[in-house]
Amino acid sequence: MKIFKLPILKSLWTQKPLYRTFHGHSKLLASDVYSQYQAVRRGEQEIPKYFNFASDVLDKWTEIEKAGKRPSNSAFWWISGKGEEVKWSFEELGFLSRKVANVLTKVCGLQKGDRIIVVLPRIPEWWLVNVACMRAGIVLIPGTTQLSAKDMLYRLQASKAKCIITDDTVAPAVDSVASESQFLKTKLIVSQGSREGWLNFSELYKNQSADHSCAKTRIEDSVNIFFTSGTTGSPKMTEHSQGSLGFRPLLSERYWLDLTPSDVIWNTADTGWILNSLTSVFDAWVFGSCIFVHQLPQIESATILNTLCRFPIDTLVGVPTLYRMLVQNDLSSYKFMNLKHCMSGGEPLNPEVMEKWKSQTGLDIHEVYGQTETGIICSVFKGMKIKPGSMGKAAPLFDVQVVDKNANILPPGQQGEIAVRIKPIRPLGLFSEYIDNPKKTAESERGDFYVTGDRGTMDEDGYFWFIGRDDDIIISSGYRIGPFEVESALMEHPAVAEAAVVSSPDPLRGEVVKAFVVLSATFSSSDQEHLACELQEHVKKTTAPYKYPRKVEFVQQMPKTITGKIKRHELRNKEWGRM
Numbered sequence: 001m002k003i004f005k006l007p008i009l010k011s012l013w014t015q016k017p018l019y020r021t022f023h024g025h026s027k028l029l030a031s032d033v034y035s036q037y038q039a040v041r042r043g044e045q046e047i048p049k050y051f052n053f054a055s056d057v058l059d060k061w062t063e064i065e066k067a068g069k070r071p072s073n074s075a076f077w078w079i080s081g082k083g084e085e086v087k088w089s090f091e092e093l094g095f096l097s098r099k100v101a102n103v104l105t106k107v108c109g110l111q112k113g114d115r116i117i118v119v120l121p122r123i124p125e126w127w128l129v130n131v132a133c134m135r136a137g138i139v140l141i142p143g144t145t146q147l148s149a150k151d152m153l154y155r156l157q158a159s160k161a162k163c164i165i166t167d168d169t170v171a172p173a174v175d176s177v178a179s180e181s182q183f184l185k186t187k188l189i190v191s192q193g194s195r196e197g198w199l200n201f202s203e204l205y206k207n208q209s210a211d212h213s214c215a216k217t218r219i220e221d222s223v224n225i226f227f228t229s230g231t232t233g234s235p236k237m238t239e240h241s242q243g244s245l246g247f248r249p250l251l252s253e254r255y256w257l258d259l260t261p262s263d264v265i266w267n268t269a270d271t272g273w274i275l276n277s278l279t280s281v282f283d284a285w286v287f288g289s290c291i292f293v294h295q296l297p298q299i300e301s302a303t304i305l306n307t308l309c310r311f312p313i314d315t316l317v318g319v320p321t322l323y324r325m326l327v328q329n330d331l332s333s334y335k336f337m338n339l340k341h342c343m344s345g346g347e348p349l350n351p352e353v354m355e356k357w358k359s360q361t362g363l364d365i366h367e368v369y370g371q372t373e374t375g376i377i378c379s380v381f382k383g384m385k386i387k388p389g390s391m392g393k394a395a396p397l398f399d400v401q402v403v404d405k406n407a408n409i410l411p412p413g414q415q416g417e418i419a420v421r422i423k424p425i426r427p428l429g430l431f432s433e434y435i436d437n438p439k440k441t442a443e444s445e446r447g448d449f450y451v452t453g454d455r456g457t458m459d460e461d462g463y464f465w466f467i468g469r470d471d472d473i474i475i476s477s478g479y480r481i482g483p484f485e486v487e488s489a490l491m492e493h494p495a496v497a498e499a500a501v502v503s504s505p506d507p508l509r510g511e512v513v514k515a516f517v518v519l520s521a522t523f524s525s526s527d528q529e530h531l532a533c534e535l536q537e538h539v540k541k542t543t544a545p546y547k548y549p550r551k552v553e554f555v556q557q558m559p560k561t562i563t564g565k566i567k568r569h570e571l572r573n574k575e576w577g578r579m
Contacts, residue, residue: 037250076088100132108185108186136215168189171195321508349367379395380393403417415467486513506550
């Protein structure tokens with residue numbers, strides 16, 4: 001992995017206005033973890049060879065906390081919504097995560113570099129396992145709790161994970177494919193009861209010693225692997241390092257979150273996605289802020305709004321669907337206790353939603369843009385002029401441009417592909433590679449750039465505007481859904497001869513999955529509405545439920561190329577009225 005050299009780091013950073021904001025902000029930060037990296041940020045010192053987020057950030061906050069130099073603010077604050085509550089200081093987080101690290105290494109026999117899949121809802125154990133894996137140098141692979149048995153098998157086989165941690169909801173799916181997962185050695189369950197063939201996580205970690213020495217990890221060592229949605233094939237494994245996730249925010253300072261140790265941040269994203277890892281682990285804890293978590297078995301407007309009224313949440317992060325839901329309520333009847341900064345990411349947010357939110361709450365919504373591969377690369381920073389519909393300017397450390405098919409930088413206003421400069425030096429923050437897929441890794445590079453696959457423009461002021469995917473990925477409620485998996489699930493049904501899946505506009509979710517289906521010649525159905533429901537249920541059972549087609553249209557034939565490939569773009573254009 002290529003790391004920033006000093007002149008580039010310095011020249012990129014001094015162009016960013018938030019540098020001045022930081023220095024005049026608060027004396028609370030004068031003695032925090034930033035002090036040891038100021039020389040690196042100024043370009044006067046090389047990025048360190050070794051780095052571990054647990055020891056170099058979290059444990060430093062413990063020292064600051066114990067010295068009485070941090071506000072009396074929890075590091076972690078969880079509520080169940082049913083009266084249960086958990087609060088940890090950085091010291092308590094360190095104590096408990098060391099116990100979990102001993103479970104992983106001494107009980108499960110995992111070693112530095114081994115991989116573990118973690119599929120848990122928004123419960124405290126997810127955060128303990130994250131920190132424990134950092135301490136042990138174990139590579140964590142998060143997954144959404146909506147994964148099916150087929151999804152789980154693919155991830156277990158592709159990742160070669162030796163251990164999995166999940167709960168009672170997902171455990172049956174794991175058991176159904178465990179015999180085919182030759183690399184899986186240990187299964188840990190977070191449960192009040194016992195399950196045959198599983199070790200009980202809660203019982204084990206409570207009885208473990210808290211004496212654990214943090215692994216010495218290089219800044220390029222893998223810390224997380226995220227599975228992306230595939231366009232024409234299976235999901236890819238995207239590798240992120242200690243540097244790209246943990247050290248990057250130390251160089252970027254407060255940029256998109258703009259937090260302090262006094263702040264409380266609430267991110268409603270699923271635990272399986274990188275937005276949760278960025279917002280609710282690395283980027284928030286770098287600043288010594290409190291991460292607030294609501295278990296949220298279901299995303300409901302009343303629950304979100306009441307929580308904002310009852311708890312001192314300063315910063316809210318959510319996908320556009322969240323805000324579309326919230327503005328359908330009479331917000332004048334709610335008084336938020338402390339909210340002052342709202343952010344949206346995962347897909348474009350409608351300008352009319354931003355205006356309605358602003359008119360009823362007095363708060364702006366700041367958009368951010370990024371991918372699993374990049375993290376946040378564009379943002380509307382606090383204090384920046386908001387241009388409704390724009391995802392803001394390039395974030396610190398990234399040179400973001402709009403390029404053509406030959407990697408030439410396009411002038412303002414001209415449509416092209418959003419790209420990040422990676423040559424002569426790859427920026428710290430970008431993923432390392434698609435694991436076991438060098439061809440795909442190479443295809444993601446064009447000239448001096450990593451190309452995102454998203455089309456957009458940049459205006460004269462440096463603001464970026466999202467137009468759409470350059471491939472067939474569907475972005476619905478912040479979930480990125482590859483059509484291939486949905487089409488494959490549909491093709492397993494005996495009634496389906498051909499299937500094509502595209503995005504379709506939706507007022508709440510932005511876009512949803514729509515399936516065009518050609519029925520098998522041997523299958524006839526006079527009740528197509530019933531058959532559509534049957535196909536939807538089939539997909540829910542075959543793959544993750546969030547991927548099912550909310551719209552189904554039966555057609556006689558598909559538009560195809562001369563070589564017989566389905567022209568998804570024609571179907572998509574028809575849905576969006578672009579014909």
